[in-house]
Amino acid sequence: MNKPLSAPLPTPANTGTEFSSSQKAAIVLAALGPELASPLMRDLDEAQLRCFAVSISALRRVPQAVILNVISEFMVAMGDGADISGGTDAARRMLEAVLDTQQVNRIMGDVDGSMNRSLWDQMGQAPSAVVARFLQNEHPQTAAVVLSELRSDRAASVLEHLETTFAQNVVLRLSRVPRLETKVVSLVEAVIQRDFLSVALDGSDTRSPADLIAGLMNNVSGTVRTDMLGHLENRDPELSTEVQRVMFTFGDIVKRVEPRDVGGIVRNMDETTLLVALKSGSAFSEESVQFMLSNISKRLAERFTEEINQMPDVKLKDGEKAQSELIGEIRALAQRGELTLIMPEV
Known part of the structure; x- marks a missing residue:
């Protein structure tokens, strides 16, 4: 799965000063529209086009006042002064003006994956204790899904902040993460959307349960590792054996x-x-x-x-x-x- 190419673009409050240069450039190109922007976009290489696609895909609606402020920096005429709309459809239309279908699909595929992964990247950057407090009040299966999506070292850090019995339950449920039922996915989506972040869940993962648990065990302290493996051995000896083989x-x-x-x-x-x-x-x-x-x-x-x-x-x-x-x-x-x-x- 591809990593995000940039952070999601914030919706501006008024002036547009909070935008980076690449984000402002995306606003200008979006304001021009595919027909007028295409001659400029033909001079961009694929990396620059990817950057543009990520920025424009993350836009919602940009008020006219912000557009005017941004465009004044580029010394470009605004045109009819309307607000602009972003989103993946807008990004695709503008890319289609200068690229063939295969190139557009490749870039937008990366962008879609990047947008979806932003949830886990943001959670991965949050303090472990904060994530643990959030998970401690949720269903253990929800916690298992979240930990399975984080890097092993970050997930291990969160695990060590969880209450012992709850953490043991979460580790056992990691064995069921790759086979999530629809209702569990819906639960995770609702919880994350409501209580922690406001981006969509991308719950796909090809790692086996043993890989997930072993990754955690490789990164927790020796005391926690011994406790968790002992509990796992008592509850699921077969999985415990596979985890220790992978660890x-x-x-x-x-x-x-x-x-x-x-x-x-x-x-x-x-x-x-x-x-x-x-x-x-x-x-x-x-x-x-x-x-x-x-x-x-x-x-x-x-x-x-x-x-x-x-x-x-x-x-x-x-x-x-x-x-x-x-x-x-x-x-x-x-x-x-x-x-x-x-x-x-x-």
Whole structure:
């Protein structure tokens, strides 16, 4: 799914001074209309056209006073002085004046996805405690849908702010997120629209339940992880087994990383973060620490060992953050095809 190309355009109150340059340009082109704007739009490249399409699609109605203020900055004549209407239909009509159908469909497909994704991007930017307070008062299935749409690290942060029993219930319901019933989707839409944001829900997701839960478990603290996995094991042993197969924590490094790939991981990591991860990791997974040190050059391993021994004790939170960054880098390298993770047997 494509990420948003820009934030939704706000509806102006009066002057139009709150608009960015690209948004003002979109207002001018919309005021001109497809016929007059098309000669100008032919000089835009596809990236600029995408930017225009996003801006014009987010417009509702722009008052004449705002149009006049915006156009005066461009030193362009206003014409008949009417208000202008935006929306995806307006964007499509103007793009059709200068592009073929295939190009228009490609750009507008991206724009539609961008507009729909804005809900989750805005929720992802909200403080975790605020999102958690909102979810705590909703149905656990609603909370599960919301968490499934956020990045794993952000969802994990929200999860840790939820009351323990409620959080356990939410994790169990994540197993049903990809198979949402229509009534559940409607519930989520109504709740989000009413109580948190005013954009549409896009609830599609191709991740499996185990992937969703494992992503959360990879990013929560060790205490929360142990509690959640224990509860999941009691309630759904089969799902618990699959989650643990997909999960990848610091302790899994020794079992899931090829020795030949350790050097590349070390080169891609910030050294201070790596040392903090190794220092904190030695408390519960000395095997992974020694695996990392034994698969780099002897000289580098000796230097790392000396620096680790000289480091003061690492706070639990700082250590888990560094370990999470290390795991994130390993996963990123795997996604880029620069290493292959060993999948454990179940």
